[in-house]
Amino acid sequence: MKSQEFSIRGRIRSFRFAWEGIASFFLTEHNAWLHFMATVAVFTLSALAGVTKNELLALVFAIGFVWVSEMFNTCIERVMDFVSEQRHPDIKFIKDLASGAVLVAALTAVAVGAIIFIPKLF
Numbered sequence: 001m002k003s004q005e006f007s008i009r010g011r012i013r014s015f016r017f018a019w020e021g022i023a024s025f026f027l028t029e030h031n032a033w034l035h036f037m038a039t040v041a042v043f044t045l046s047a048l049a050g051v052t053k054n055e056l057l058a059l060v061f062a063i064g065f066v067w068v069s070e071m072f073n074t075c076i077e078r079v080m081d082f083v084s085e086q087r088h089p090d091i092k093f094i095k096d097l098a099s100g101a102v103l104v105a106a107l108t109a110v111a112v113g114a115i116i117f118i119p120k121l122f
């Protein structure tokens with residue numbers, strides 16, 4: 001790969017593409033809106049329940065983990081659909097594994113939320 005000289009303009013351009021990626025994620029994926037609503041709900045509950053700084057850090061990481069895994073899952077689904085429109089057991093394996101990773105992230109976030117909120121609410 002050709003090495004490019006560092007330029008502020010180039011970095012700003014890459015940053016703009018990254019924002020375009022996030023915007024496309026919201027425009028094309030229903031799951032993005034579900035995650036957005038869950039994120040708003042968690043931060044509203046955090047404000048109402050009065051979480052500590054460390055608890056907030058754990059929640060931010062758990063939520064970020066879910067967002068990142070969902071975005072990579074979407075990338076993998078798109079790549080697989082681009083590679084082949086035919087049904088293939090390898091594509092099933094790859095897509096199911098990527099979905100499984102999102103589930104692991106979501107269950108982790110639920111566990112973090114339960115550890116933090118259950119003692120505060122009950």
Ligand SMILES: Nc1ncnc2c1ncn2[C@@H]1O[C@H](COP(=O)(O)OP(=O)(O)OP(=O)(O)O)[C@@H](O)[C@H]1O
Binds near residue numbers: 077
């Ligand atoms: N080309 C394929 N070959 C074999 N199985 C496939 C193929 N495409 C999809 N599948 C199976 O169907 C499931 C759903 O695939 P699809 O691409 O529709 O994801 P999705 O339902 O849109 O997922 P999400 O809700 O995470 O966006 C996959 O997890 C996989 O089990």
